[in-house]
Amino acid sequence: MQTLQAVLDEIVAEMSAQADRGEVATYIPQLGKIDPGKFGIAVVLNDGSSAVAGDAEEPFSVQSISKVFTLALALGRVGDSLWNRVGREPSGTPFNSIVQLEREEGIPRNPFINAGAIVVSDILLAGHQPREAIGEILSFVRTVADDDTIVIDADVANSERVTGYRNFALANYLKGFGNLHHAPEMTLGVYFHHCAIAMSCLQLANAGRFLASAGMVPSTGHTVVSSERARRVNALMLTCGHYDGSGEFAFRVGIPGKSGVGGGILAIVPGVASIAVWSPGLNARGNSMLGSIALEQLTRRMNWSIFSSRSA
Amino acid sequence: MQTLQAVLDEIVAEMSAQADRGEVATYIPQLGKIDPGKFGIAVVLNDGSSAVAGDAEEPFSVQSISKVFTLALALGRVGDSLWNRVGREPSGTPFNSIVQLEREEGIPRNPFINAGAIVVSDILLAGHQPREAIGEILSFVRTVADDDTIVIDADVANSERVTGYRNFALANYLKGFGNLHHAPEMTLGVYFHHCAIAMSCLQLANAGRFLASAGMVPSTGHTVVSSERARRVNALMLTCGHYDGSGEFAFRVGIPGKSGVGGGILAIVPGVASIAVWSPGLNARGNSMLGSIALEQLTRRMNWSIFSSRSA
């Protein structure tokens, strides 16, 4: 069997040969400027070892991947009462759809579509000023990554604020149904800032380790969520982490993953590894095109699919 | 750690104490007659050992669980071209919804909602008379279960034919979009018959072994699908196996599963075990109420969730 490093190097080589790299998201000007030729991948194993290849140490905007961390933090804050305000089912609709909200009277289908993540931000805002809530989220991400150099890109956050009319629509709509407890612009302030967290693949893979390790950050031994909660977040990533492309990702890649429009994907092999991949071009469903392909290659070669008979 | 048998016995005892057992499906008269007090569970491990408890050897109507077997058989027949006619995404709508079909012009969201399974039946009918296609499906189920005593309950099949107006609507609708190649009543003849296969929990768990064993039937050594295909069927069971309750099942139970309105659930722990549970009362989403709870208990006590850090 190849070493993990050899597999990653091979994948980087293959991806560099790909002609069709998808489309870089342009709805936020800062994202539109990114070089579509970038590709990075990082794997951190539960034993503490890691391997990287390509542009794995260059920071990018994690965008919706941050929703994994806000969910974990909010569950720690309010426990399962969170599920009174957000569902746990795949949505069957695009990430920014408002249709489902009307049909289900203001309860977002899951915490990873925009509406659901906005409610999670609203929960984290309770008892705080937006600045404090943002600070707590960043602090949580630094804790799980064991890396105090992670920052928020303020330009990206402000850019979202200016152009995010769909998100303002969602927040006002939630408010109209009573499922937003703060002013829309306050809650969205939190939301836009956590989406603007920047991390490299290596930082992101580190930040995901607790989900591969039963809720514990291996490098510090600090348990940030219970093992049951880590398991459940993984389940939600599998069923809902790629919007209306979640089924396809499960089918092809076979591990929990959460994508962001910045082109990043965080993926978890429970008990084994935390993986981050980055390629800015997106496929039709808004998920990183090469990132998805690379993860499919990786899980196949390492036999990491959670649906395969690993122990057989 | 408790033995598997002790865990099953405990679960049977707990389930017998449950007051709220859900509602038995009544839309087919034959299903409505079943005693709601029934409960059975069977686990077959990859090493060939097994454990059963409760009414585990009493046959029941597997209904939609049969869609797992028709999918596997159809993939063997036509390969990935099947996916030109059926999607791979959770539907976000109930099992018999027709709304999604109109929006997506006759391509069912996945092979486990009724519309998708009808297309799979249509594929299996190609080049055959309905009787032959039904025979092949039954033969496949007997092969994977290594059990020639499994039969189709003709009364149930005929009962569906008489009352299944929604399914006739779906089939005609698919036909209107050109996604049905045979006459609706022919394809539905196949569909109604495979849904009427009767198995006990033990037989059903045996029939699911190939999905836990990389595509091979352990008792015969016969490989019925490739390991990749087994893995992908598992992924589909996880994301789409419980209709619009799939996310909840993944969240709580954490393993691939497929339910039927007869109250059965087939669940797979890849590399480890095939599980079947049966309790006729259904929850609001149309999945076995006690069956779901029992599986949640089982996977928790055995640490079998595919989202947990088993190797950690």
Place this chain on the structure above:
Amino acid sequence: MQTLQAVLDEIVAEMSAQADRGEVATYIPQLGKIDPGKFGIAVVLNDGSSAVAGDAEEPFSVQSISKVFTLALALGRVGDSLWNRVGREPSGTPFNSIVQLEREEGIPRNPFINAGAIVVSDILLAGHQPREAIGEILSFVRTVADDDTIVIDADVANSERVTGYRNFALANYLKGFGNLHHAPEMTLGVYFHHCAIAMSCLQLANAGRFLASAGMVPSTGHTVVSSERARRVNALMLTCGHYDGSGEFAFRVGIPGKSGVGGGILAIVPGVASIAVWSPGLNARGNSMLGSIALEQLTRRMNWSIFSSRSA
């Protein structure tokens, strides 16, 4: 002011110069064979006088226009209890949509979309064999037109039966909700046959006179519906008679009208005239393209819009 005949002649001349004549419906082979160059118009005034121009005496398939007559007949049969099974609101969706039915649990939005007209056929079938019900409908049309030469085109009726999968889907769906009291193929037998009634523009305009004359057939003095009922059928034609193009027709033409995919339109100027126009090419909403334009010209030149200040 021009005479009515001069206006009709002018319109025929203008329409013959139109390059874009829309698309002839092809889903029924018999309709696809019609010469798209045909154009006819007939106006019958309440005073008994009439004017025709173009191909006004050539029979064509009235298709959905027949729904006006079945509605009037069914209201006479069961009165306002009809409205327990069919709504009175514009649908906002295409003529053959099934989405609305699911949302509203089997109650079609109005009697002019296919699902609603199928329920009306089902009402007319009560206590009859299909052949008898079809005979009664034809008899009613002959009575209101005062013309015993009107017939049903059996080839068209059979053609619908063979290809009408969408209608079979609708009928089965209605049946699944309990809003069809006969076997789908029986009710659809009635439906397909009344849609296959053939009339010329002149015959159709004659058949519509009772709606312009408070429910009375002027040539015979026979009252077929009450004046209130005639008024209400006119209202339904205005709000629902052109599917999701009804608002546009009201906006441009300004009188009650009912279109058919055969390219005909029946339009009513209450208290003044009954109009029939025929041009086989359809616009994007499935309504006669030139027929709509011709009616817009006619109502403008005659100042016949019911929304204009005629008496001012």
Place this chain on the structure above:
Amino acid sequence: MQTLQAVLDEIVAEMSAQADRGEVATYIPQLGKIDPGKFGIAVVLNDGSSAVAGDAEEPFSVQSISKVFTLALALGRVGDSLWNRVGREPSGTPFNSIVQLEREEGIPRNPFINAGAIVVSDILLAGHQPREAIGEILSFVRTVADDDTIVIDADVANSERVTGYRNFALANYLKGFGNLHHAPEMTLGVYFHHCAIAMSCLQLANAGRFLASAGMVPSTGHTVVSSERARRVNALMLTCGHYDGSGEFAFRVGIPGKSGVGGGILAIVPGVASIAVWSPGLNARGNSMLGSIALEQLTRRMNWSIFSSRSA
């Protein structure tokens, strides 16, 4: 035949005996305070005579009825180019639905649902400050009513601003699709203020005269819109003026009408009369319950339905 005054007096007497008066809208606190026992009606004939009964000279919040005037004004400003940004079809959905907007990519179905009226407000804001645009709308209403005492209730306007999350959602959603040219809060400032215009039944009936008189204000002889435009606004009121109760209103009452959640309805008998009725309690579709019943009685007794054979 009774005199008009006798008919109105009779209707007022009948309405005062009605036990079920519907529910007063409470989503704006100022509306919730209104006495549900109020009932007024005013009819202004084209010959200049008028009749009133009940609380016909007490001002109430016209709310959505104002959309008739903003539409007429905007059509005068930008002509038929308005229809590039708003449709002309009944919506089939409630007044504040956002579902249709997503399906049709930001083009509201018609100018009378909230989303459509917000776009009309946006058109009227072009080249102006909100204060100026509001001034122009009020000025137009005063002109058509020939009454300079009509004012905007600032408390109601501010109340809407504070609680109108659904409208903020709609405006932001429109903005996200590029169909709002100003900041949502600017356009909504205009929208909320014109909805807060207060008029008595008599003032409102006067304001509607131009729609019954081919676009001319009878008392001043001033033509404010062309006769064609008046006719078309009437058509839109008929097909879309009562949200998803428009078909029912056309069926029962049979004349163009526009309702508001304040309990008012403006109704037009083209060429004959302008009518205003007010009763604060609403039916399930959000239209004045007694107002609808009263108009049904009035049009029946006066034979004013545009669908009846008046001249017959």
